[in-house]
Amino acid sequence: MNELPTMYQTFMHLSRYSRWLDDKGRRETWEETVTRYMDFMKWHLLENCKYKMPQAVYNEVKGYILELKVMPSMRALMTAGEALKRDNIANYNCSFLIADKIRCFDEMLYILLCGVGVGFSVERQFITKLPTMSEEFHPTNTTIAVGDSKMGWAKAYKELISLLLAGEVPKWDTSKIRPAGARLKTFGGRASGSAPLVDLFNYTVMTFKEARGRKLTSFEVHKLFCKIADVVVVGGVRRASLISLSNLSDDRMRHAKHGQWHILNPELALANNSACYTEKPDIGIFMEEWIALYNSKSGERGIFNREAAIKTIADINKRAGFDRRDSEFEFGLNPCFTGDMRLLTDAGYASFKELSDYCSPVTEGEDSKTVTVIKPDGSESEGTVWSNGIKQVVEIRFRNRDSITCTKDHVFQTDTGDCKAKFLKDHRLVPYVEMKDDWYHDGFLAGFVQGDGCTGRLNSKSHKGLEVCFGRNDGDIAEMYGQKVGKWYSREAMRVAREWELSPEPLPTRDLPANQCTSFLAGLFSANGCVINGHRVAFKTTNKNLAVDLKQVLKVDFDIDSYITVNKKKKVKFSNGEYVCKESYDLNIGTFESILKFAENISFGQAYKRKNLASLLRIKSPQVMSVKPIGKQEVFDFNEPEGHWGVVEGVIAHNCGEIILRPKSFCNLSEVIVRAEDTFDTLKDKIRIATVLGTWQASLTDFKYISSKWAENCEEEALLGVSMTGIMDNEITNGSDLYSEEYLITSLGLLREHATEVNKEWAKRIHINPAAAITCVKPSGNISQLCDTASGIHARHSEYYVRSVRVNVNDPLAQFMIDKGFPHEPDVTKPETALVFRFPQKSPEGSITRTEKTAVEQLELWMLYKEHYCDHNPSCTINVKEHEWLEVGAWVYENFDNISGLAFLPFSEHSYTQAPYQECDEFMYKKLMSEMPQNVDWNDLSDFESDDMTTGSQELACTAGGCEI
Numbered sequence: 001m002n003e004l005p006t007m008y009q010t011f012m013h014l015s016r017y018s019r020w021l022d023d024k025g026r027r028e029t030w031e032e033t034v035t036r037y038m039d040f041m042k043w044h045l046l047e048n049c050k051y052k053m054p055q056a057v058y059n060e061v062k063g064y065i066l067e068l069k070v071m072p073s074m075r076a077l078m079t080a081g082e083a084l085k086r087d088n089i090a091n092y093n094c095s096f097l098i099a100d101k102i103r104c105f106d107e108m109l110y111i112l113l114c115g116v117g118v119g120f121s122v123e124r125q126f127i128t129k130l131p132t133m134s135e136e137f138h139p140t141n142t143t144i145a146v147g148d149s150k151m152g153w154a155k156a157y158k159e160l161i162s163l164l165l166a167g168e169v170p171k172w173d174t175s176k177i178r179p180a181g182a183r184l185k186t187f188g189g190r191a192s193g194s195a196p197l198v199d200l201f202n203y204t205v206m207t208f209k210e211a212r213g214r215k216l217t218s219f220e221v222h223k224l225f226c227k228i229a230d231v232v233v234v235g236g237v238r239r240a241s242l243i244s245l246s247n248l249s250d251d252r253m254r255h256a257k258h259g260q261w262h263i264l265n266p267e268l269a270l271a272n273n274s275a276c277y278t279e280k281p282d283i284g285i286f287m288e289e290w291i292a293l294y295n296s297k298s299g300e301r302g303i304f305n306r307e308a309a310i311k312t313i314a315d316i317n318k319r320a321g322f323d324r325r326d327s328e329f330e331f332g333l334n335p336c337f338t339g340d341m342r343l344l345t346d347a348g349y350a351s352f353k354e355l356s357d358y359c360s361p362v363t364e365g366e367d368s369k370t371v372t373v374i375k376p377d378g379s380e381s382e383g384t385v386w387s388n389g390i391k392q393v394v395e396i397r398f399r400n401r402d403s404i405t406c407t408k409d410h411v412f413q414t415d416t417g418d419c420k421a422k423f424l425k426d427h428r429l430v431p432y433v434e435m436k437d438d439w440y441h442d443g444f445l446a447g448f449v450q451g452d453g454c455t456g457r458l459n460s461k462s463h464k465g466l467e468v469c470f471g472r473n474d475g476d477i478a479e480m481y482g483q484k485v486g487k488w489y490s491r492e493a494m495r496v497a498r499e500w501e502l503s504p505e506p507l508p509t510r511d512l513p514a515n516q517c518t519s520f521l522a523g524l525f526s527a528n529g530c531v532i533n534g535h536r537v538a539f540k541t542t543n544k545n546l547a548v549d550l551k552q553v554l555k556v557d558f559d560i561d562s563y564i565t566v567n568k569k570k571k572v573k574f575s576n577g578e579y580v581c582k583e584s585y586d587l588n589i590g591t592f593e594s595i596l597k598f599a600e601n602i603s604f605g606q607a608y609k610r611k612n613l614a615s616l617l618r619i620k621s622p623q624v625m626s627v628k629p630i631g632k633q634e635v636f637d638f639n640e641p642e643g644h645w646g647v648v649e650g651v652i653a654h655n656c657g658e659i660i661l662r663p664k665s666f667c668n669l670s671e672v673i674v675r676a677e678d679t680f681d682t683l684k685d686k687i688r689i690a691t692v693l694g695t696w697q698a699s700l701t702d703f704k705y706i707s708s709k710w711a712e713n714c715e716e717e718a719l720l721g722v723s724m725t726g727i728m729d730n731e732i733t734n735g736s737d738l739y740s741e742e743y744l745i746t747s748l749g750l751l752r753e754h755a756t757e758v759n760k761e762w763a764k765r766i767h768i769n770p771a772a773a774i775t776c777v778k779p780s781g782n783i784s785q786l787c788d789t790a791s792g793i794h795a796r797h798s799e800y801y802v803r804s805v806r807v808n809v810n811d812p813l814a815q816f817m818i819d820k821g822f823p824h825e826p827d828v829t830k831p832e833t834a835l836v837f838r839f840p841q842k843s844p845e846g847s848i849t850r851t852e853k854t855a856v857e858q859l860e861l862w863m864l865y866k867e868h869y870c871d872h873n874p875s876c877t878i879n880v881k882e883h884e885w886l887e888v889g890a891w892v893y894e895n896f897d898n899i900s901g902l903a904f905l906p907f908s909e910h911s912y913t914q915a916p917y918q919e920c921d922e923f924m925y926k927k928l929m930s931e932m933p934q935n936v937d938w939n940d941l942s943d944f945e946s947d948d949m950t951t952g953s954q955e956l957a958c959t960a961g962g963c964e965i
Helices: 007-016 030-049 055-066 074-079 082-086 104-113 150-165 195-210 218-233 266-270 283-296 306-320 327-331 352-359 441-452 475-480 491-499 518-528 544-558 592-601 607-620 680-698 708-717 741-765 781-787 812-820 855-868 882-894 922-931 938-944
Strands: 094-098 117-121 138-145 168-173 242-247 271-277 302-305 342-345 348-351 371-374 380-398 404-406 411-414 417-420 466-470 486-490 529-532 536-541 563-567 570-574 577-581 584-589 624-639 645-648 651-654 665-667 669-673 721-725 800-808 824-826 834-842 877-880 901-906 917-919
Touching: 007 030, 007 781, 007 800, 007 812, 007 834, 007 938, 030 055, 030 074, 030 082, 030 680, 055 680, 074 082, 094 104, 104 117, 104 150, 104 218, 117 218, 138 150, 150 168, 150 195, 168 195, 195 218, 218 242, 218 266, 218 271, 266 271, 271 306, 271 901, 283 882, 302 306, 342 352, 348 352, 352 371, 352 380, 352 624, 371 645, 404 624, 441 466, 441 475, 441 491, 441 518, 466 475, 466 491, 486 491, 518 529, 518 536, 518 544, 529 607, 536 544, 536 592, 536 607, 544 563, 544 584, 544 592, 584 592, 592 607, 665 708, 669 680, 669 781, 680 721, 680 741, 721 781, 741 855, 800 812, 800 922, 812 824, 812 834, 812 938, 834 922, 855 877, 855 882, 877 882, 882 901
Parallel strands: 094 117, 117 242, 138 168, 242 271, 271 302, 669 721, 877 901
Antiparallel strands: 094 665, 302 901, 342 348, 342 371, 342 645, 371 380, 380 404, 380 624, 411 417, 411 651, 466 486, 529 536, 536 584, 563 584, 570 577, 645 651, 800 834, 800 917, 824 834
16 A cells, blocks of 8 residues: 555545545555546546546646645545546535525535535525515424435425425435445445434424524524534534624624533534625724624634625736626625615605614514515515615716615616616616506596597487497407407497596597596597607597697696697598598607606506506616715615515615625635745646646536536636645745745735636636636645645644544544554543544644744735735634734724635634644654554555445535635
8 A cells, every 4th residue: 555655644545535445345545546536537528528638647637646746626536436427516625505595405405415515694685585484383294205315315305394384394204214334335434324314304393483474583594504514414424514604783693602502502513604794894893793703712703804805806807807707796795775765665665764773673682574565566575674884875866857875786677687886877777667557447438438439329319329449459458348359339338428428529529528537548548549669658639629638637637748749631542542631639748757657647558558658668767877976874775585676766676685605606626735845936836737627627517406506607607726735834935034025925926827827728628618716725624634734824733743633443444553553542522432543743844833923924924815816715714812812803904905704713822631733842742753653554454444434524625704706
């Protein structure tokens, strides 16, 4: 069995990434693991990308991995082969979703079961889109049959949630699930049995019942996600990890890990929590959150700043010279309105400030109230309104109406499609039109007969009815009276005409009756009115007096302005001859305001005319003359959970829950292993190979079970995460005084530029999109252990230290190590089931240890990598000594506009018994090394296992606040 440089590295490979070989009855060697990955990529690129990998490329890339110079995705390294072929999700380290649809729960379960970490948002603008829970829950005889697979578990969970939403509590049958400890041949590891899934089902039923008649709160959704991850922790995957984003103002989430949470809800430990900032907060708000972070002693909540994320993407686009990444879609700020703007509700228009005051909880823990929001089609939906702090706003000015004030990112419907406020100049906003479509039948019929009917029979003593003609386009009107298109001899029409005192005179001399109403005018315009496309509403008549009287009625009763035009007498040729058309008159309604009043008060009986009227209003709506910044104001969000559009100040506006991070995205990682002896040239070469690996992996988009949007996003952006680990081991990369800061800045910029060029070249070769973003720095926990480097941008623990690892007492690897004489002792927390093995470690010459940099110095180096190397956000946890908290808080606040994501932990010099890292001196290091066995033959491991006892491994990319997918 070929060995890695140290026994600890060999242990890491065998315990995390080595797969069982049935034909050889043993675990893979390191070379066999790398060969399995390379062979899979060679097959995939030929099969799915039509690219035949040259042998020279194969050999070079394989050599770099074997020699621990670069690493591919560690999930891909673990699952390459049948597992990765079956579902490409297993290639990825991390993912991101938002809790806005009920499917987020079963999709999260499936993704976690594939070994992928999940970041999620429980922000208010998303969770309010989740459905309301049933008022009552009843047991049902429905039984959910749970299949024995990842997809079987996810489908069963989806079915459970669907039934609970309908108020039904089903039974479930888990008899097909393999017992705990059974081998998972394809994916690796051991089955957990049905108990964890049953626990999740019971927890979900309890959560939904407690929320009866209302929506889930942010904390309830957060806890449910954590419980889903808890299932996976004890399953075939070694562990699950989550990152949770929540509103800055969310007190439930601010205090999620206060009190006895580790006893009452231990699953909450699986999520690192961050607060989302949309701009630099006032100092008082910042200090409130900073003190809460300090008091938590867990480093939570971390910071995620969307505005800084937007700036990062803008910088990417600026360097590229084009929009490599859509910053507005990916990282857009929550769009909002100022408090004096009015939202249309079932009670009429009300200001956002007024509605926010009504909706806001009065006491801690109370749920927000809802308001009935009117949607663009006139239907109703339950939504909510809330304050979203102080933001920069713009004033949208029109030619002939009042201004609208909102944030620049707010989306409106316009005559040419959806558009953000900052781009609205010269556009016309789509107005909300409550088009009248219901009338008093007698009044409408009187108007219709007045306009186009034959009333001469009103003088007849023998006729009992009038003849009403419904033309081929008048079917809607005919149906109002139970008729069809054609002539209708109607006693009803005779009665109505006499009651309304219609004139029996012919049309040219038939004046307007003394009595009219809205319905009469609607019938009149339906008979002789039309929409002249793009211009006006017109009523045609040969009776000048009628036109004059109608003009006055419209003005006096409805404040509708109109004007009369004359059509001169002229000769017109028809198929049966030439005739003289009499002089006629058009009554015209031409201004937007008057057309809108006509639509809302009178309108047409024919649906096609109403449709034309709506189109005319879109064309005639006031044009935006300018969009100008007017400073900062308090702004407000609203949510309409069904169609996501509402009516604000008479126009159609999107609700404020615009997507901030692109949901349904995966993070594809590869790693440069930085060594103490690396130069700029060797680092550049490693960047090249790591970028090639990342580009290959970006083509893996054949996802099962989850929605197609995941693959669409991955294919569109083809994101890479070319990271560096061991930064603190190298005097160029760690900011040592031996090299100037300018040299480091220049080097980082050139490395990033090189990665971009290599990606373009290889994306073209394998027929995928160039990556929208490429470079990052991640924590690199397992990789740093396998490759013996400092983790990501973090410092080494100390010059000499002991690395303690826990192994199940029944694991063949533990039995082998005991036999070979590795020092060990029972785990003090689980003495019957686990052993602790100790590996002495020595940091490379010139590496930085955790006591050598202050917290602010850590932050300054982090900022250099953020600004000059990372397209994404560098993931980093800053260790803060007790006396440093105020200084660090001041630095963070001063640099807030450039901080997109950071996490903080209290620095601790306390080393508890069997801690993962324990500092020691050189003497103790040498003593412990002398106690380690020599010349260990790892091939003998096969003597201790005759079946697959490996476990699936998961390499997680991020800490709280560290991801910008």
